[in-house]
Amino acid sequence: xxxxxxxxLNSVSVSQIxxxxxxxxxxxxxxxxxxxxxxWSVTYTTQSICTLKGSTVDLFCxxxxxxxxxxxxxxxxTKMEAGIEPEDLGQDPEYAGHLEYHGDKKKExxxxxxxxxxxxxxxxxxxxxxxxxxxxxSGSPGVTLSVTGLQVKVTGxxxxxxxxxxxxxxxxxxxxxxxxxxxxxxxxxxxxxYKDPVSSNYEDSYSCAxxxxxxxxxxxxxxxxxxCNIVTxxxxxICALKGSTVDISCTYGSGYDTVTSSLWFSSKQKSRWxxxxxxxxxxxxxxxxxxxxxxxxxxxxxxxxxxxxxxxxxxxxEDSAEYKFIFNTQTSRWGHSFPGxxxxVTxLQVKVTPATEAGKRTLTxxxxxxxxxxxxxxxxQxxHKVKEDTSSLDSDSFSDADSYSCAxxxRDxxxxxAVCQKCWSVTYTHQSICALKGSTVNISCxxxxxxNHxxxxxxxxxxxxxxxxxxxxxxPGYEGHIEYLGDKESDCxxxxxxxxxxDSAGYRFRFITSGEKFHGSPVPxxVTxLQVKITxxxxxxxxxxxxxxxxxxxxxxxxxxxxxxHKVKEDTSSQYSDYLRDPDSYSCAxxxxxxxxxxxxxxRGQNCWSVTYxxxxxCALKGSTVDISxxxxxxxxxxxxxxWFSSKQSSSWxxxxxxxxxxxxxxxxxxxxxxxxxxxxxxxxxxxxxxxEDSAEYKFIFNTQTSGWGYSFPGxxxxVTGLQVxxxxxxxxxxxxxxxxxCESICFLQDNHSxxxxxxxxRLIRHETKYLYLKPVSSExxxxYSCAxxxxxxxxxxxxxxxVRCEYVGYNSRxxx
Numbered sequence: 001x002x003x004x005x006x007x008x009l010n011s012v013s014v015s016q017i018x019x020x021x022x023x024x025x026x027x028x029x030x031x032x033x034x035x036x037x038x039x040w041s042v043t044y045t046t047q048s049i050c051t052l053k054g055s056t057v058d059l060f061c062x063x064x065x066x067x068x069x070x071x072x073x074x075x076x077x078t079k080m081e082a083g084i085e086p087e088d089l090g091q092d093p094e095y096a097g098h099l100e101y102h103g104d105k106k107k108e109x110x111x112x113x114x115x116x117x118x119x120x121x122x123x124x125x126x127x128x129x130x131x132x133x134x135x136x137x138s139g140s141p142g143v144t145l146s147v148t149g150l151q152v153k154v155t156g157x158x159x160x161x162x163x164x165x166x167x168x169x170x171x172x173x174x175x176x177x178x179x180x181x182x183x184x185x186x187x188x189x190x191x192x193x194y195k196d197p198v199s200s201n202y203e204d205s206y207s208c209a210x211x212x213x214x215x216x217x218x219x220x221x222x223x224x225x226x227x228c229n230i231v232t233x234x235x236x237x238i239c240a241l242k243g244s245t246v247d248i249s250c251t252y253g254s255g256y257d258t259v260t261s262s263l264w265f266s267s268k269q270k271s272r273w274x275x276x277x278x279x280x281x282x283x284x285x286x287x288x289x290x291x292x293x294x295x296x297x298x299x300x301x302x303x304x305x306x307x308x309x310x311x312x313x314x315x316x317x318e319d320s321a322e323y324k325f326i327f328n329t330q331t332s333r334w335g336h337s338f339p340g341x342x343x344x345v346t347x348l349q350v351k352v353t354p355a356t357e358a359g360k361r362t363l364t365x366x367x368x369x370x371x372x373x374x375x376x377x378x379x380x381q382x383x384h385k386v387k388e389d390t391s392s393l394d395s396d397s398f399s400d401a402d403s404y405s406c407a408x409x410x411r412d413x414x415x416x417x418a419v420c421q422k423c424w425s426v427t428y429t430h431q432s433i434c435a436l437k438g439s440t441v442n443i444s445c446x447x448x449x450x451x452n453h454x455x456x457x458x459x460x461x462x463x464x465x466x467x468x469x470x471x472x473x474x475x476p477g478y479e480g481h482i483e484y485l486g487d488k489e490s491d492c493x494x495x496x497x498x499x500x501x502x503d504s505a506g507y508r509f510r511f512i513t514s515g516e517k518f519h520g521s522p523v524p525x526x527v528t529x530l531q532v533k534i535t536x537x538x539x540x541x542x543x544x545x546x547x548x549x550x551x552x553x554x555x556x557x558x559x560x561x562x563x564x565x566h567k568v569k570e571d572t573s574s575q576y577s578d579y580l581r582d583p584d585s586y587s588c589a590x591x592x593x594x595x596x597x598x599x600x601x602x603x604r605g606q607n608c609w610s611v612t613y614x615x616x617x618x619c620a621l622k623g624s625t626v627d628i629s630x631x632x633x634x635x636x637x638x639x640x641x642x643x644w645f646s647s648k649q650s651s652s653w654x655x656x657x658x659x660x661x662x663x664x665x666x667x668x669x670x671x672x673x674x675x676x677x678x679x680x681x682x683x684x685x686x687x688x689x690x691x692x693e694d695s696a697e698y699k700f701i702f703n704t705q706t707s708g709w710g711y712s713f714p715g716x717x718x719x720v721t722g723l724q725v726x727x728x729x730x731x732x733x734x735x736x737x738x739x740x741x742x743c744e745s746i747c748f749l750q751d752n753h754s755x756x757x758x759x760x761x762x763r764l765i766r767h768e769t770k771y772l773y774l775k776p777v778s779s780e781x782x783x784x785y786s787c788a789x790x791x792x793x794x795x796x797x798x799x800x801x802x803x804v805r806c807e808y809v810g811y812n813s814r815x816x817x
Contacts, residue, residue, distance in 0.1 A: 047141065049146070415521045453515065562589070741757075
């Protein structure tokens with residue numbers, strides 16, 4: 001028997017239960033069913049619910065039990081056989097990830113079911129068990145749940161069509177209906193029936209939805225024939241990992257018409273196109289630059305259903321949005337108000353439950369949404385893989401000195417942060433890094449270890465087979481390119497300078513204590529250069545340029561654009577549009593790394609204004625001679641003048657149109673000349689007797705009969721250095737120890753020079769590297785040391801005195817120079 005909420009039946013109070021939840025199907029008429037005796041009762045707010053496939057529903061419930069009893073178990077079930085305890089739905093694999101019990105062991109017993117499926121249609125009952133004999137009770141008759149999809153049924157003649165939004169049961173709460181025609185929202189109807197006011201065309205399609213659940217719309221149907229405008233998304237929602245790649249798919253058709261244009265866009269772009277007829281193509285959005293592409297069969301023309309995929313790489317949390325596909329035909333278009341696919345981007349986190357009385361703890365790899373495609377999880381203990389199974393890890397032997405992290409199989413590089421108490425861990429600021437060729441990158445890192453351990457060795461590596469790893473500083477090719485900025489306490493930052501494309505690899509930190517070895521997961525570093533990609537139109541004189549990279553640069557850089565060597569734009573957008581002229585060339589760079597610009601490209605043809613420098617940076621010895629070269633192109637124009645200048649001269653020409661010719665600068669008098677084949681598009685600046693104050697940026701510019709090459713375009717940076725011998729505490733070296741002397745410069749000398757070492761003015765024949773190893777040190781090694789570069793012996797360093805003392809001698813007479 002049913003009563004209205006608040007009335008009583010058989011002396012059992014029926015309490016008013018909230019009937020409002022913005023995210024669920026709501027039962028506004030709170031009708032309760034109560035059956036019970038001797039203090040037992042279960043109260044449901046309604047006997048039956050009809051709701052949509054894919055939605056979420058709350059089965060509101062409360063219960064009572066006799067005094068003196070203590071509730072030990074509560075659960076919901078759908079099937080019960082005589083003499084057999086019913087199965088808890090929470091333990092049924094069929095409902096895994098779909099149930100949330102919002103009750104307690106006192107009076108509340110509400111059940112939430114998410115992402116409803118038609119097979120979830122059943123009668124649901126609540127059951128409780130207590131600590132007393134016979135303490136079992138099930139609430140009957142339960143709540144009958146019916147799950148339905150939406151279907152559009154078409155009736156009527158050729159000129160008089162009536163559309164009905166049909167369900168297999170009557171939806172609870174008399175919802176408001178929404179109608180779409182060719183993907184565009186129709187405002188004139190809110191009822192489950194819609195009558196087309198005009199005769200439908202063959203390309204027209206219709207779909208319906210319920211207000212508040214627009215994403216649960218019906219499939220679009222053709223009202224005339226079998227072929228019409230239609231878009232169907234493969235998945236309504238997708239949950240993907242931050243840093244991963246996702247494909248958002250749909251099928252579409254245009255009936256007998258021809259598709260003239262199509263694009264994907266996101267709900268995040270609304271503010272930019274709401275006043276326009278068409279949304280902005282996602283590929284032109286600066287926030288997605290270099291990260292989106294269209295794949296699949298998106299060719300234009302007449303055909304049956306076609307497939308198109310939107311691929312987004314290097315996912316970010318701000319990419320969470322609804323994505324939609326639209327198209328235009330010769331006579332119509334697919335509207336942008338039709339629901340698409342909602343993408344949620346999440347990272348991984350390890351959640352630790354408090355220990356039970358038995359000491360058991362559970363670690364759960366959690367996300368902000370349920371990952372698509374039921375992935376397999378991988379668990380790591382102290383950086384080592386220990387399990388490949390579910391999202392949970394149970395144990396009664398977790399140690400506070402252990403660290404735990406999780407990943408998803410196939411994306412082991414997207415590891416969660418490690419969790420621990422007093423444990424082993426390595427934490428990186430960035431899970432992946434994309435950096436420019438020629439730049440410097442810091443792989444920021446911190447680490448922890450138990451307080452009863454002492455760090456013996458700490459280093460970075462790129463290749464590790466599971467055996468003993470090789471310190472990156474001893475790997476050929478990294479000499480002069482890496483610097484460990486960390487310590488033996490907590491910081492483990494690695495700096496890599498003058499990045500090369502070959503430096504792209506996974507870098508991991510490893511440390512060794514007195515009794516243990518530990519390493520972090522690898523940080524993928526991708527090194528990219530810049531390239532300008534050109535998009536032109538057959539019907540316009542405007543050109544669109546994109547500053548392209550092979551990966552998405554870290555830290556959202558600001559881009560700089562150059563036209564014919566003149567700086568024309570500085571913006572966060574990687575794109576630039578300009579009016580097209582034949583001799584124009586363009587180049588792009590990233591702010592803070594202007595010297596790492598892209599090669600200049602011609603917007604039309606092969607010949608245009610350009611200047612190219614073979615070296616972005618040159619390191620040369622004080623007193624030596626250096627050649628700084630450039631090649632240039634003037635297209636079909638005629639050169640009228642050209643010269644070199646330096647950044648040091650900026651104060652003398654900043655108010656003039658053209659910088660001063662370096663050959664007229666008094667500071668370079670008698671030391672500069674132009675050499676090379678200038679008439680063939682090559683110019684070389686030679687500077688002799690280099691001084692430290694010559695360190696500057698040098699640029700080549702030219703003028704033609706119609707224009708000239710701009711002086712804001714980056715040139716070649718020269719650094720002039722001397723040599724210096726470095727010895728750690730040279731007056732306190734103990735006999736029998738090992739020692740290394742360094743021949744240092746303030747920049748990295750090119751061309752793989754051989755080094756020469758001198759002791760007391762005499763050349764040491766056997767040493768040719770910048771390192772001089774003395775092992776073990778003896779008293780005979782006491783002396784004055786200097787170094788030089790081969791072929792520049794006259795430019796040697798100053799002498800540094802090394803004094804070796806015997807450990808058993810209480811004093812030592814030291815020579816000073």
